[in-house]
Amino acid sequence: MSEEAQGIRIRHRGHAPQVHPTAYVAPTATLVGDVRVGPRARVMYGAVLDAEGSRIEVGEAAVICENAVLRGSAVAGDQPVLVGDHVFVGPHATLLGCEVDRCVYVATGATVLQRARLGAGSVVAVGALVHARTVVPEEYFVPPCTVALDAPVRLLAPDDPGLAQAVGRVGFAQVAFSVDAEWTDRISRNEHIAEVRAAEFGTHADDEVLGFGWRSSNAPCTPREDSDRIDDAGEAHDDSVTVDDPRVAQGAVERHASEGSAQDSPADAHMKGRP
Structure with missing residues (x-):
């Protein structure tokens, strides 16, 4: 009996993940809540896609690599993670409540924060940070280990003396968590952020695990024809444990x-x- 990977699927806030029958989700990847994985998408080992009170959409032939984290949120307004077609998200990358247009490359260890948008064909190189509400134009290159801010976008190096002030003006705590504490009042701000996240994550106590790792090919799934099976991916993961x-x-x-x-x-x- 053939089996197909579906990952660890968890119902959260009444929403169950949906995986297209031609997609591959590795057995150790975790999908939580309103997560929709599109045709021929690949979600690899250890990746976590957590919709929280919002949703996550992964487009056609998009690739989410090992240990990447995609997280939606609704604590400061609806902040879904929307990943377009043919997007590559590298290992250990983090996407939080952001929009990624088609054919974007997000490299290893890069981070994209809430309400940011990456234009089609843009590149966020290794270790770079795209801060909240930043708009990266189409086919724009964010160099390794730099910080992209604002719209229109500007780039700052990690050792730029104006970086802290520039980040403070973004109002990240307000954008991401609806926390109004002053940028300079770090203890109060961080305390409020932790309280918001603790309340948000506390809703996972009611989660329901729907599936773990693998399902039989004859288990209920979205209807499909045999011709829909992927046989031309070059590296089809017909893995067994x-x-x-x-x-x-x-x-x-x-x-x-x-x-x-x-x-x-x-x-x-x-x-x-x-x-």
Whole structure:
């Protein structure tokens, strides 16, 4: 029986992730809430797509690489993450409540903050930061480890003496969290931000895990024809999970059979002979 990766799918605030049948979601990727993964999209190992109170859309043939984080929010107005067709999001990149037009390249470790927009064909190079409300024009290049701010966009180096003041004028806490504390009152501002996030993330207590890792090809899914299957991607991930240690395999079966049971402590695991 063939199987297809669907990742870890979690219903949040009444919304369940939707994955197009021709998309690939790695078994360790996590989709939370109103997440929509489009045709031939690829969401790789360890990526987290968390819609929170908003939504996330991943376009056709878009690639979300390992350990990238995409997070929507609604604590300061609706802030979805909208990823266009043929967008590449590199490993460890972070997209928060932003819009990414088609054919954009976001490199490893880059960050794009709330209400920013990346124009079609633009590039955000390794380690760069696109700050809140910044508009990056089409086919614009944001160099490695620089900070892009404002509209029209301007670039600052990390050691620019005016960077802190420029970032303060962005009003990030207000844009992202509806927190009005002064830029110079960092303790108060950070306290309020943590309170907002704690309340937002507290809603995950009611989450429902819908699927873990894999589903059978004959499980209910969006209707499709056999011709829709991807056979020309060049690197199709028809992967299987192999467990050499039968104790590990048996442990996985037992854990899934007793959903919600507490995990063994390290001492218990040692006594049972598990590493």
